[in-house]
Amino acid sequence: MVVFRYDRSFEGLLTAVFDAYAHHEFPDMLLGEADTPPLFFDEMVRIYTDSEKSTRVWNGLKRRISESALYMLPDAWLSELPGVDMLLFKYMRKAIDAPCSIELNFGDADVMELLKIWKSVDKERLRVIQFVRFQKTVDGMFFACVEPVYNVLPLVLDHFKDRFHDQKWLLYDVKRDYGFFYDERVTTEVHLDAKQWDENGRLNEDSAATDELFFQKLWKGYYSSMTIKERINPRLHRQNLPVRFWKFLPEKRK
Amino acid sequence: MNDNVLEKLKTLAESAKYDVSCASSGTTRGHTKGTIGSTSGWGICHSFTEDGRCVSLLKIMLTNYCMYDCAYCINRRSNDIKRATLSVSELVELTIEFYRRNYIEGLFLSSGVVRNPDYTMERLVRVVKDLRLVHRYNGYIHLKSIPGASQELVNEAGLYADRMSVNIEIPNEASLKRLAPDKNFQSVLQPMQYIQQGALQSLEERKRFRSAPRFVPAGQSTQMIVGATPDTDKDILNLSSYLYQRPTMKRVYYSGYIPVNEYDNRLPALKQPPLVRENRLYQADWLLRFYQFSVDEIVDSSFPNLDLEIDPKLSWALRHPSQFPVDVNVADYELLLRIPGVGVKSAKLIVTSRRFGRLSSWQLKKMGVVMKKAQYFITCNELPMHTINELTPERVRALLTNGTRKVDDAQLLIPFTY
Ligand code: SF4
Numbered sequence: 001m002v003v004f005r006y007d008r009s010f011e012g013l014l015t016a017v018f019d020a021y022a023h024h025e026f027p028d029m030l031l032g033e034a035d036t037p038p039l040f041f042d043e044m045v046r047i048y049t050d051s052e053k054s055t056r057v058w059n060g061l062k063r064r065i066s067e068s069a070l071y072m073l074p075d076a077w078l079s080e081l082p083g084v085d086m087l088l089f090k091y092m093r094k095a096i097d098a099p100c101s102i103e104l105n106f107g108d109a110d111v112m113e114l115l116k117i118w119k120s121v122d123k124e125r126l127r128v129i130q131f132v133r134f135q136k137t138v139d140g141m142f143f144a145c146v147e148p149v150y151n152v153l154p155l156v157l158d159h160f161k162d163r164f165h166d167q168k169w170l171l172y173d174v175k176r177d178y179g180f181f182y183d184e185r186v187t188t189e190v191h192l193d194a195k196q197w198d199e200n201g202r203l204n205e206d207s208a209a210t211d212e213l214f215f216q217k218l219w220k221g222y223y224s225s226m227t228i229k230e231r232i233n234p235r236l237h238r239q240n241l242p243v244r245f246w247k248f249l250p251e252k253r254k
Numbered sequence: 255m256n257d258n259v260l261e262k263l264k265t266l267a268e269s270a271k272y273d274v275s276c277a278s279s280g281t282t283r284g285h286t287k288g289t290i291g292s293t294s295g296w297g298i299c300h301s302f303t304e305d306g307r308c309v310s311l312l313k314i315m316l317t318n319y320c321m322y323d324c325a326y327c328i329n330r331r332s333n334d335i336k337r338a339t340l341s342v343s344e345l346v347e348l349t350i351e352f353y354r355r356n357y358i359e360g361l362f363l364s365s366g367v368v369r370n371p372d373y374t375m376e377r378l379v380r381v382v383k384d385l386r387l388v389h390r391y392n393g394y395i396h397l398k399s400i401p402g403a404s405q406e407l408v409n410e411a412g413l414y415a416d417r418m419s420v421n422i423e424i425p426n427e428a429s430l431k432r433l434a435p436d437k438n439f440q441s442v443l444q445p446m447q448y449i450q451q452g453a454l455q456s457l458e459e460r461k462r463f464r465s466a467p468r469f470v471p472a473g474q475s476t477q478m479i480v481g482a483t484p485d486t487d488k489d490i491l492n493l494s495s496y497l498y499q500r501p502t503m504k505r506v507y508y509s510g511y512i513p514v515n516e517y518d519n520r521l522p523a524l525k526q527p528p529l530v531r532e533n534r535l536y537q538a539d540w541l542l543r544f545y546q547f548s549v550d551e552i553v554d555s556s557f558p559n560l561d562l563e564i565d566p567k568l569s570w571a572l573r574h575p576s577q578f579p580v581d582v583n584v585a586d587y588e589l590l591l592r593i594p595g596v597g598v599k600s601a602k603l604i605v606t607s608r609r610f611g612r613l614s615s616w617q618l619k620k621m622g623v624v625m626k627k628a629q630y631f632i633t634c635n636e637l638p639m640h641t642i643n644e645l646t647p648e649r650v651r652a653l654l655t656n657g658t659r660k661v662d663d664a665q666l667l668i669p670f671t672y
Contacts, residue, residue: 106603106620107610107613112617130298130301163285163292163356164290164356215352217260218259218263218348219352219355221260221267222314223309224264225263225264225268226267226307227303228272228303232304232305233304233306237305240302240306241302249301
């Protein structure tokens with residue numbers, strides 16, 4: 001059994017693909033820096049992430065699969081699912097070896113599996129776009145906490161930049177403890193030490209704009225009035241609006 | 255703004271909520287410098303009400319005072335309900351502030367009729383004009399046109415709205431006149447005609463000058479109430495199909511009648527809104543729009559009402575056993591679409607992936623085909639021959655409806671998202 005050890009970055013994975021082809025040796029297992037190796041293995045290959053190598057693999061893939069298939073790879077990577085790296089490795093290998101593009105071969109289990117993961121990531125991305133609730137801060141910035149199952153924050157920036165390009169905003173992933181700040185020009189990755197919000201993502205009183213709570217109240221009032229009692233359907237409701245988002249939604253708070 | 259606005263907002267939302275259309279789809283428009291917002295092609299649901307409907311737009315009436323007395327409407331003149339009117343500036347501020355917090359995709363504005371149709375329409379136009387021109391608001395706007403409004407005002411509104419709608423409400427003119435004495439088909443079809451003219455003219459002009467103004471780029475929609483009158487599904491779907499032939503008609507919505515005015519004995523006393531029937535109509539509507547069915551294939555004079563127990567595609571298939579089984583490895587796309595359990599997406603996947611080799615039932619399942627249903631209507635690589643022809647339609651029907659959980663809704667269940 002051949003084991004590759006790498007830094008668990010997407011670039012590192014692309015580097016691993018490069019090295020595998022360079023030495024005609026392919027991994028049966030991928031390990032991160034801190035992982036314990038299995039009891040028995042024949043060889044441990046150390047991968048040193050190298051941006052030149054990873055760029056070459058990326059460009060090579062570009063020639064073999066379409067752009068939409070190509071971007072499924074980093075998106076699926078953000079799922080952070082155990083084993084997704086091996087799946088991506090196998091997929092890239094198939095893409096490189098096959099005489100024609102494999103992306104539409106939905107009869108292939110790996111192609112289908114990747115598509116499935118990509119779909120879940122994409123769904124989570126969409127949910128963040130749907131359910132982000134900005135709160136206005138004292139200094140006129142718009143702030144929101146999110147807690148997505150997959151690490152999709154990087155995938156929603158373009159949408160929010162386009163839509164709210166004339167307001168400063170900050171999206172913060174409380175689970176992964178990082179976020180992005182947009183200053184009406186560019187987004188920057190940030191890490192906040194002082195948390196000015198409670199466990200439901202609500203801004204502290206002195207951080208929120210004076211009319212912020214009033215608009216939340218208006219929204220909640222509007223939302224409750226919209227329900228048609230004759231049609232209540234809790235199962236469908238939870239399916240559309242998963243409970244894990246509720247605490248961040250002013251309209252669902254008590 | 256103060257708590258007074260909160261009360262008004264609640265009252266006017268109550269009054270507007272029975273209009274089911276909430277789509278914010280149909281326009282893709284990135285931001286332009288100096289404006290707020292964008293629209294995205296498919297529309298986004300920002301919340302869901304407890305009845306499961308999508309909340310995409312701030313759906314609200316400018317006022318719920320109304321001089322008309324439509325029997326099916328909660329806002330009719332003779333009802334003793336709370337009435338309110340928002341000012342143009344209150345409405346504009348609500349829209350912008352909700353929008354900036356990512357609560358909504360945009361505004362869905364309608365109104366009761368006060369004084370006369372044009373007076374009301376003019377005030378609606380003022381709101382959308384203010385949003386667009388003064389506040390540089392670039393998000394989605396759906397404006398419900400007032401029946402009987404003049405062409406000039408409809409034309410002006412169309413320059414600022416993404417979509418406009420005029421609700422037909424009752425699928426048959428005689429019933430409409432009986433229930434809504436102030437309305438007739440003409441008062442509904444005329445503004446539809448204006449919207450269509452405006453839109454087609456703008457398309458023409460934009461071919462010549464790219465800078466010519468857009469006119470309701472997301473087209474128009476309408477709504478029919480289901481179950482308030484004895485009209486059959488055949489009446490309803492024929493009207494829908496007639497409306498869809500008009501170039502700018504994008505969506506017909508169906509709204510199961512909710513007895514809001516129980517005292518009015520022109521209306522049936524329903525214990526529950528006809529939700530299943532409503533869902534079947536949406537499914538039939540999808541067959542018309544995306545599955546290349548014609549209306550006579552779905553309902554006809556010997557079969558005027560949709561089967562409530564099974565979806566309309568399955569129902570069609572059971573009535574046409576000779577069309578099956580379909581070989582998924584060779585059949586045309588159009589034919590694949592006719593298989594119960596195969597949706598538009600899976601039909602497309604089948605067509606692209608069978609080039610790589612013959613498909614098996616396992617792969618079909620992976621592509622999203624509902625095999626529980628489809629198995630009786632297809633042949634593929636290895637499937638045993640238990641198709642509709644050996645089993646008979648009656649038996650297949652029994653197998654698929656057999657008391658247990660409804661498998662059949664999964665395929666076509668239409669959420670109120672698009
Ligand atoms: S005109 Fe519209 S608001 Fe007025 S009663 Fe009729 S349906 Fe209701």
